[in-house]
Amino acid sequence: MPEPRNGGVKTLGIKVPDALHAQFTLVAQLDGISLGDAALRAVELYVTTKKAEPDFAARAKAALEAIEREAAARRGAIEGLFGADAPAANAADTTTGRSRRRGGEASD
Missing domain, CATH: 1.20.5 (Single alpha-helices involved in coiled-coils or other helix-helix interfaces)
Structure with missing residues (x-):
């Protein structure tokens, strides 16, 4: 079986309203992390929250x-x-x- 092209990683593109993007960017900057890392943390939190329902x-x-x-x-x-x-x-x-x-x- 061939290896996954991206090492098992998927790219996710989302549209975010300007105001929420500005807040998201600020929060990530204050935490000293990239938007990608902040988005990954948000997805992980969402999955964890849903699993607990x-x-x-x-x-x-x-x-x-x-x-x-x-x-x-x-x-x-x-x-x-x-x-x-x-x-x-x-x-x-x-x-x-x-x-x-x-x-x-x-x-x-």
Whole structure:
């Protein structure tokens, strides 16, 4: 399996209202950190806060079950096409996300 291009790091671009950006910049400067580091801390805090919500585990479990149902349906469709000759499932092939081809078109 090839190594991730960015070492497992994703780039996130967001639009922030001018007033909030000015405050965010000031807070980061006062803390002596870059905007990138401040944004990373904010994302980490958001994830930690959401995980602590009482219903979060149940919502995550429901999302996982939906992913598993979709994967089973897709597996069934492939098996229906090929019968006993269906290609062996590869762990990387069972993801539910759509991959992108060149030019930005989605593939299924």
